[in-house]
Amino acid sequence: MKFNLRARLTAEFVGSAFLVAAVVGSGIMGERLSGGNVAIALLANTIATGAALVALILTFGPISGAHLNPAVTLADALERGITWPDALAYIIVQCAGGIAGGIVAHLMFGLRWYSVSTHSRHGWSLVLSEFVATFGLLSVIWGCSRLRSGAVPFAVASYITSAYWFTASTSFANPAVTIARTFSDTFAGIRPSDAPLFIVAQLAGALAATFLFRWLVPNLAAHADHVLVAHPQ
Amino acid sequence: MKFNLRARLTAEFVGSAFLVAAVVGSGIMGERLSGGNVAIALLANTIATGAALVALILTFGPISGAHLNPAVTLADALERGITWPDALAYIIVQCAGGIAGGIVAHLMFGLRWYSVSTHSRHGWSLVLSEFVATFGLLSVIWGCSRLRSGAVPFAVASYITSAYWFTASTSFANPAVTIARTFSDTFAGIRPSDAPLFIVAQLAGALAATFLFRWLVPNLAAHADHVLVAHPQ
Amino acid sequence: MKFNLRARLTAEFVGSAFLVAAVVGSGIMGERLSGGNVAIALLANTIATGAALVALILTFGPISGAHLNPAVTLADALERGITWPDALAYIIVQCAGGIAGGIVAHLMFGLRWYSVSTHSRHGWSLVLSEFVATFGLLSVIWGCSRLRSGAVPFAVASYITSAYWFTASTSFANPAVTIARTFSDTFAGIRPSDAPLFIVAQLAGALAATFLFRWLVPNLAAHADHVLVAHPQ
Amino acid sequence: MKFNLRARLTAEFVGSAFLVAAVVGSGIMGERLSGGNVAIALLANTIATGAALVALILTFGPISGAHLNPAVTLADALERGITWPDALAYIIVQCAGGIAGGIVAHLMFGLRWYSVSTHSRHGWSLVLSEFVATFGLLSVIWGCSRLRSGAVPFAVASYITSAYWFTASTSFANPAVTIARTFSDTFAGIRPSDAPLFIVAQLAGALAATFLFRWLVPNLAAHADHVLVAHPQ
Numbered sequence: 001m002k003f004n005l006r007a008r009l010t011a012e013f014v015g016s017a018f019l020v021a022a023v024v025g026s027g028i029m030g031e032r033l034s035g036g037n038v039a040i041a042l043l044a045n046t047i048a049t050g051a052a053l054v055a056l057i058l059t060f061g062p063i064s065g066a067h068l069n070p071a072v073t074l075a076d077a078l079e080r081g082i083t084w085p086d087a088l089a090y091i092i093v094q095c096a097g098g099i100a101g102g103i104v105a106h107l108m109f110g111l112r113w114y115s116v117s118t119h120s121r122h123g124w125s126l127v128l129s130e131f132v133a134t135f136g137l138l139s140v141i142w143g144c145s146r147l148r149s150g151a152v153p154f155a156v157a158s159y160i161t162s163a164y165w166f167t168a169s170t171s172f173a174n175p176a177v178t179i180a181r182t183f184s185d186t187f188a189g190i191r192p193s194d195a196p197l198f199i200v201a202q203l204a205g206a207l208a209a210t211f212l213f214r215w216l217v218p219n220l221a222a223h224a225d226h227v228l229v230a231h232p233q
Numbered sequence: 234m235k236f237n238l239r240a241r242l243t244a245e246f247v248g249s250a251f252l253v254a255a256v257v258g259s260g261i262m263g264e265r266l267s268g269g270n271v272a273i274a275l276l277a278n279t280i281a282t283g284a285a286l287v288a289l290i291l292t293f294g295p296i297s298g299a300h301l302n303p304a305v306t307l308a309d310a311l312e313r314g315i316t317w318p319d320a321l322a323y324i325i326v327q328c329a330g331g332i333a334g335g336i337v338a339h340l341m342f343g344l345r346w347y348s349v350s351t352h353s354r355h356g357w358s359l360v361l362s363e364f365v366a367t368f369g370l371l372s373v374i375w376g377c378s379r380l381r382s383g384a385v386p387f388a389v390a391s392y393i394t395s396a397y398w399f400t401a402s403t404s405f406a407n408p409a410v411t412i413a414r415t416f417s418d419t420f421a422g423i424r425p426s427d428a429p430l431f432i433v434a435q436l437a438g439a440l441a442a443t444f445l446f447r448w449l450v451p452n453l454a455a456h457a458d459h460v461l462v463a464h465p466q
Numbered sequence: 467m468k469f470n471l472r473a474r475l476t477a478e479f480v481g482s483a484f485l486v487a488a489v490v491g492s493g494i495m496g497e498r499l500s501g502g503n504v505a506i507a508l509l510a511n512t513i514a515t516g517a518a519l520v521a522l523i524l525t526f527g528p529i530s531g532a533h534l535n536p537a538v539t540l541a542d543a544l545e546r547g548i549t550w551p552d553a554l555a556y557i558i559v560q561c562a563g564g565i566a567g568g569i570v571a572h573l574m575f576g577l578r579w580y581s582v583s584t585h586s587r588h589g590w591s592l593v594l595s596e597f598v599a600t601f602g603l604l605s606v607i608w609g610c611s612r613l614r615s616g617a618v619p620f621a622v623a624s625y626i627t628s629a630y631w632f633t634a635s636t637s638f639a640n641p642a643v644t645i646a647r648t649f650s651d652t653f654a655g656i657r658p659s660d661a662p663l664f665i666v667a668q669l670a671g672a673l674a675a676t677f678l679f680r681w682l683v684p685n686l687a688a689h690a691d692h693v694l695v696a697h698p699q
Numbered sequence: 700m701k702f703n704l705r706a707r708l709t710a711e712f713v714g715s716a717f718l719v720a721a722v723v724g725s726g727i728m729g730e731r732l733s734g735g736n737v738a739i740a741l742l743a744n745t746i747a748t749g750a751a752l753v754a755l756i757l758t759f760g761p762i763s764g765a766h767l768n769p770a771v772t773l774a775d776a777l778e779r780g781i782t783w784p785d786a787l788a789y790i791i792v793q794c795a796g797g798i799a800g801g802i803v804a805h806l807m808f809g810l811r812w813y814s815v816s817t818h819s820r821h822g823w824s825l826v827l828s829e830f831v832a833t834f835g836l837l838s839v840i841w842g843c844s845r846l847r848s849g850a851v852p853f854a855v856a857s858y859i860t861s862a863y864w865f866t867a868s869t870s871f872a873n874p875a876v877t878i879a880r881t882f883s884d885t886f887a888g889i890r891p892s893d894a895p896l897f898i899v900a901q902l903a904g905a906l907a908a909t910f911l912f913r914w915l916v917p918n919l920a921a922h923a924d925h926v927l928v929a930h931p932q
Contacts, residue, residue, distance in 0.1 A: 025399030033272035039732035055392035059376030143758030159754035165747035166724030258632030266505035288625035292609030491865030499738035521858035525842030
């Protein structure tokens with residue numbers, strides 16, 4: 001089934017909003033309740049994020065592809081799975097949706113609607129972490145969507161669940177989510193000055209994985225427009 | 234396969250009873266064992282609730298649709314997936330089953346069969362939380378049941394697992410469960426005076442999501458009677 | 467595919483051994499590492515048991531039906547899914563396998579090969595818990611195996627994951643596992659004098675669910691010999 | 700679809716690298732954040748490893764079979780699922796990939812690129828643990844891949860999640876991962892002098908399970924070259 005651009009953008013907006021609300025909201029709840037044990041707060045944050053990804057990709061995947069991530073949209077455009085004008089529109093609503101989701105999370109927890117994060121996340125080890133995290137995410141997406149598309153929601157959610165713990169940056173792996181998290185001075189926040197390098201590393205990781213899988217699974221290149229699960233085009 | 238109304242109501246009763254028993258019982262167990270760390274108690278409560286939803290929707294879905302939730306039944310009636318008289322009967326047995334499940338949980342843990350909750354949950358941020366929680370729940374149900382019905386049990390369970398942590402109210406998102414939880418002065422309880430606004434917000438969230446998806450996936454409106462997974466009609 | 471009785475009994479033996487090894491072993495590990503926080507130990511025990519059930523039912527289900535539980539075998543025999551002589555053999559190897567698994571768990575953790583449990587678990591609330599736990603387990607099995615057999619491994623594992631927390635007895639729900647756990651004076655143990663009432667309650671719960679589903683899904687009675695997932699007969 | 704050896708080896712290299720990065724990285728993160736509660740650190744380590752396995756087997760399974768484990772490759776070669784020269788190449792890149800993944804994990808967490816582990820893991824109970832762990836792993840793989848290949852990613856991940864807790868050794872069950880973990884003096888490390896017996900026990904367990912399933916499911920022996928899920932040959 002083919003959905004028109006307005007429906008697809010709505011799906012990307014609502015999905016990105018719920019994704020950031022899940023990340024930011026569960027971070028607030030986890031920090032409030034865990035009595036100072038950061039591992040327990042991060043465990044709650046991890047479970048909430050992974051479970052949200054299962055639900056959101058199953059829900060919005062058939063409508064918009066459930067990219068919910070500019071790095072995914074760019075990679076898809078490179079592989080001709082989405083046109084460049086549509087990709088640009090996707091990215092804009094992903095960022096807007098992410099920011100909106102952060103605001104909703106703040107209001108649900110009785111905080112001011114936004115706050116600028118002071119959570120420092122800098123250093124080359126974190127930049128490397130974001131490169132690895134997004135390289136892995138796009139590897140999972142390309143590997144599954146080309147060969148086992150029904151598994152994408154579970155594969156992506158499982159990957160992010162794992163990457164929260166095996167990268168030092170807790171695997172943002174998403175430029176729209178990174179931007180939205182600069183507006184939240186809570187557990188999940190990131191200082192605005194640290195965001196640009198995170199985003200550069202994410203895009204570099206996404207590109208590297210895309211080129212690797214273009215070589216690994218070449219005979220599927222002709223089907224690039226069917227690449228993402230339930231892609232509407 | 235079509236089941237008669239008596240079988241379907243039995244499924245809704247037993248399913249709702251197990252759902253509330255899982256919520257209330259695991260709340261009691263979590264609080265007893267966690268030594269005052271609320272995050273660990275809520276983590277146990279979350280895992281028990283999410284896992285119960287997978288099992289219950291897989292078990293009762295093919296018989297009654299496994300609504301187990303008046304907000305879901307109302308939304309389904311609006312979309313002509315269930316007749317209004319059947320919907321009314323569903324809602325009554327969901328509430329009765331939920332209360333029965335709470336009683337069973339109390340007896341399993343050696344408590345008096347019921348107690349009126351004194352757990353205060355008031356304030357606009359919690360009301361907003363319930364609106365968002367139920368808006369998300371119905372979005373997941375409509376998104377998956379219209380386009381990928383086999384995934385509903387996993388999508389709903391994952392969503393609630395996440396929403397326990399990203400909403401400030403721990404995502405009741407269910408009027409029958411809300412009523413049943415007023416009769417339990419334990420971890421999962423809610424003061425009776427706080428319940429009405431919770432229920433209003435839940436119904437408003439369910440309506441908003443139903444209207445959104447009626448617009449998002451319009452060409453499926455004609456198939457509304459096949460909307461919910463394994464719906465018996 | 468049909469497997470001969472020797473292969474099926476081997477599958478039940480190995481599967482029951484791994485199930486008890488998972489329950490007892492993870493209980494020992496959880497208690498050793500959790501620094502006295504019982505909720506964390508039980509969380510580890512829960513996750514290990516639920517995950518083991520997914521793996522074991524997927525592995526041995528196609529061979530023997532992966533009952534791994536005398537209550538399930540009895541219910542299946544009542545519904546003519548297995549002959550009574552075969553059922554008796556199943557039950558004997560389930561008990562033997564369970565005891566063997568407990569011994570292996572003890573040896574892996576450097577403990578004496580067996581010890582008689584002194585873990586008191588008595589009182590009517592625990593007996594009610596076991597009735598409810600096994601009623602729910604058989605409801606899930608009958609509901610899924612009659613209508614969605616591929617989902618049985620996930621439904622059963624999810625159910626037990628939940629029931630560990632929502633019943634006061636942590637949901638033994640299995641006579642063979644109950645017997646095996648009397649031989650382990652560790653976290654998961656049960657005093658031998660408490661076992662008989664647990665087993666009576668388990669069998670009563672299994673019977674009640676079997677009769678309920680015989681009525682709920684009557685038109686499938688004729689297919690009773692195909693009831694359990696991938697049943698070999 | 701058939702992939703050439705270079706693509707398959709690349710998949711094994713990248714997959715093994717991510718597997719070890721997940722094990723080592725999440726061990727470092729878990730230990731840093733858990734405030735000395737080893738159970739919480741191991742819970743994080745467990746969830747990250749299990750989730751990584753779901754994602755990696757779904758991603759690389761269709762390309763190389765996603766062995767990611769010399770014990771699996773050897774067992775597959777014994778059953779004629781892979782030629783011996785290819786098996787040797789697989790094993791070499793699995794070890795190299797595993798070591799590379801450990802290095803990446805160290806760099807992401809700002810540690811020196813490698814360190815020799817001083818984490819003592821010796822004694823017969825641990826050797827027995829590794830035999831049992833790998834016997835179970837290969838049982839799960841043979842049971843599922845012969846009869847329900849689509850379930851392999853979930854069955855293997857669930858099994859390892861469980862075995863982290865029910866074996867005293869936290870279930871390495873993989874010679875390549877064992878070697879890689881000797882180069883990391885962190886939570887997940889193992890002293891080089893303890894590694895050889897671990898590996899011997901792993902191979903013995905893998906062989907035992909392979910022979911058991913060769914007997915249990917004999918009529919599938921003729922299809923041995925289709926044994927592993929999505930095997931490329």
